[in-house]
Amino acid sequence: MAKFRRTLLVATAVAAVASAQQQQQPPEDTTQQPEGLHALMLSAGKLYFGTATDVGNHNDEKYQAILAHQGEFGIITPENSQKWEVTEPRRNQFVYTTADTVAEKAQDNGHLLRCHTLTWHSQLPPFVSSGSWNASDLTDILTTHITNVMTHFKGRCYAWDVVNEALEEDGTYRESVFYEVLGDKYIPLSFKIAAQADPEAKLYYNDFNLETSPKKADGAERIVKLVRDAGERIDGVGFQGHLIVGQTPSRRALAALLSRFARLGVEVAWTELDIAHDFSSAASNGSSAANATQLEQQAADYVSVVGACLDEPRCVGVTVWQFTDKYSWVPLAFPGRGEPCLWTATYTKKPAYDAVSKLLREAAANKTGVSTSSAPTLPTPSSISGAAAALSRGGSGGALLSPLLGVVGGLMAMFVL
Ligand SMILES: *[C@@H]1O[C@H](CO)[C@@H](O)[C@H](O)[C@H]1NC(C)=O
Ligand SMILES: *[C@@H]1O[C@H](CO)[C@@H](O)[C@H](O)[C@H]1NC(C)=O
Ligand SMILES: *[C@@H]1O[C@H](CO)[C@@H](O)[C@H](O)[C@H]1NC(C)=O
Ligand SMILES: *[C@@H]1O[C@H](CO)[C@@H](O)[C@H](O)[C@H]1NC(C)=O
Numbered sequence: 001m002a003k004f005r006r007t008l009l010v011a012t013a014v015a016a017v018a019s020a021q022q023q024q025q026p027p028e029d030t031t032q033q034p035e036g037l038h039a040l041m042l043s044a045g046k047l048y049f050g051t052a053t054d055v056g057n058h059n060d061e062k063y064q065a066i067l068a069h070q071g072e073f074g075i076i077t078p079e080n081s082q083k084w085e086v087t088e089p090r091r092n093q094f095v096y097t098t099a100d101t102v103a104e105k106a107q108d109n110g111h112l113l114r115c116h117t118l119t120w121h122s123q124l125p126p127f128v129s130s131g132s133w134n135a136s137d138l139t140d141i142l143t144t145h146i147t148n149v150m151t152h153f154k155g156r157c158y159a160w161d162v163v164n165e166a167l168e169e170d171g172t173y174r175e176s177v178f179y180e181v182l183g184d185k186y187i188p189l190s191f192k193i194a195a196q197a198d199p200e201a202k203l204y205y206n207d208f209n210l211e212t213s214p215k216k217a218d219g220a221e222r223i224v225k226l227v228r229d230a231g232e233r234i235d236g237v238g239f240q241g242h243l244i245v246g247q248t249p250s251r252r253a254l255a256a257l258l259s260r261f262a263r264l265g266v267e268v269a270w271t272e273l274d275i276a277h278d279f280s281s282a283a284s285n286g287s288s289a290a291n292a293t294q295l296e297q298q299a300a301d302y303v304s305v306v307g308a309c310l311d312e313p314r315c316v317g318v319t320v321w322q323f324t325d326k327y328s329w330v331p332l333a334f335p336g337r338g339e340p341c342l343w344t345a346t347y348t349k350k351p352a353y354d355a356v357s358k359l360l361r362e363a364a365a366n367k368t369g370v371s372t373s374s375a376p377t378l379p380t381p382s383s384i385s386g387a388a389a390a391l392s393r394g395g396s397g398g399a400l401l402s403p404l405l406g407v408v409g410g411l412m413a414m415f416v417l
Contacts, residue, residue: 036071037353040360041317044310045367048158048317050075050114052272055098057327058105062347066323068109075112075158077271077319078102079329082116083123087149091127091141094148103156114271114319115157117206118146119190120164121176129177138181143193150197159202161238161271162194163187163223167207171219187223188230195233206238206271210257211249217257224264237261238271241305242321242330244337245277245294248301254308262314270309272321274328275301275352280336290339299355302342306356310363 037049053076057063066072080086081098088094106113119142121129128141150160166174166187173179178186187205194203205224210217220237227234239258249257258268275298279288290298309315322328326345331338339345342353 036069036073037356037360038074039071040357040364041074043364043367044360045363046309046315046317048074048112048319050077050111050317050319051323052077052079052319052321053102053105054079054081055101058101060326063324063326066343066347073109073111073323075114075317075319076102076106076109077114077116079322080123082149082153084118084120084128084145085123085125088145089125092144094152096152099153103153107156112158113153113156115153115160115201116271117161117164118149118194119162119166119178119186121174121178122165124177131177133177133181135182138178138186139189142178142186142190146190146193147197150194150201154198155200157198157201159204159236159238159269160194160198161206162203162234163190164206165208166205166223167216167219169209169213169216171213171215171217171222173219184226185230188227188232191227191232191234192230202235202267203233204236204238204269204271205234206240208240208242208272210237210239211241211243211254212247217260221261221264224261224266234266236267236269236316238269240321241270241273241275243273243275243301243305245275245290245298245301247278248275248304251304251307251311254304255311258308258312258315262312267314267316268309268312269316270305270318273302273305273318274321274330274340275305276328276330276334276337276340278337288338295351298339299351302352303355303359307359310359 041047041049049072051067051073053067057067067076078099081102086098087096103113131137133141146162150157166176166179168174173184182189191203194201205220205227207216207220210220224234224237261268277290277294277298278284306318309318320342323341324343324345324347325339325341326347328338328340330340341350342356343349
């Protein structure tokens with residue numbers, strides 16, 4: 001964990017140093033306001049703003065310039081390279097080349113890792129999905145996989161998505177190889193193995209459409225209780241947030257959803273946020289590029305989602321599933337949908353980026369009591385301190401966050417020096 005703490009320290013310090021430098025600039029210079037969603041997220045009292053990324057993006061210089069930009073992102077999720085088909089393609093053969101490359105890039109950039117994912121029905125190697133296992137065999141396979149992968153990345157993951165997408169839309173369990181052989185017991189079993197493999201990583205259940213399907217949200221609540229009732233540790237629920245422009249629930253509804261889970265005693269986060277235009281709708285009239293109206297609606301929807309995280313003290317942060325349309329999975333997975341990210345395919349910031357940025361500046365100003373009516377405030381060491389204090393007031397979740405708060409405290413000490 002020491003390594004992980006150092007990484008956070010670097011990431012936080014980079015953002016704070018950047019803002020401290022900006023503070024020394026003449027007040028009339030408004031072009032050098034605090035840059036970056038992560039820096040703003042910290043000053044708004046949250047732990048991070050992050051993005052999914054992977055080795056396929058490593059040779060794109062424009063992309064890398066934004067990814068490495070000071071304060072834009074504080075944490076990354078490997079989009080594919082930690083999935084089972086990549087890390088254990090054949091039984092007991094573990095391959096970490098790609099995931100290690102992503103982890104090293106993250107370290108170079110001062111980014112933490114949000115690690116993804118362990119027990120999931122999809123992107124499974126054939127040896128798992130097409131085997132005819134008995135319970136004892138599949139338990140061995142799960143134990144070996146989770147233990148090996150988590151041990152390899154131990155100390156580098158802020159959190160792991162331990163079980164991913166175990167639910168159908170109606171809230172019943174998905175018919176995966178895991179469910180067929182082990183029943184719902186595979187869920188607490190996965191958390192049990194994970195807790196033993198890395199006692200310090202936050203252990204998450206992660207799923208999509210919890211935002212729009214009440215029965216699926218009921219199912220996720222059932223999973224939290226199932227794991228707890230089995231005596232195992234679950235620290236968080238990840239809301240993927242793969243949403244559609246104009247069909248995104250309101251900030252109030254989303255905040256209520258997050259709060260419902262926070263009341264169960266887990267932390268929550270947006271883990272895979274993207275908000276796609278539905279170009280197949282009749283209204284789009286055959287166009288496959290968003291017009292100004294659609295871009296404004298997308299901005300409003302992003303504000304609802306990020307705002308809901310601001311509204312729930314136990315929401316720790318937001319991760320977008322790629323930051324540029326150039327590399328979004330959406331048009332490939334859902335033909336007719338597209339342009340879901342904060343940056344265009346040619347790396348222009350969209351209205352959604354500006355709206356999220358403005359929201360976070362306002363939230364930061366509210367925390368520090370400084371008006372933003374004229375110039376936005378900068379994330380300063382004192383606002384980071386305020387954020388830490390606010391987080392530690394966020395109920396018993398403060399206990400979960402205490403290692404991180406210790407680091408923020410350490411950062412304060414650095415600034416005093
Ligand atoms: C499970 O299957 C394996 C062969 O794959 C066998 O050796 C083992 O005895 C079986 N265990 C049980 C409990 O049936
Ligand atoms: C943008 O597209 C939407 C949906 O296709 C349409 O309803 C709207 O009139 C368009 N607005 C502008 C300003 O072109
Ligand atoms: C839809 O597209 C067609 C062909 O581009 C155009 O002639 C028509 O005016 C469009 N309709 C609307 C409602 O924008
Ligand atoms: C800031 O505080 C004002 C007044 O309480 C409130 O209306 C506004 O929604 C807050 N903004 C954010 C981003 O939290």
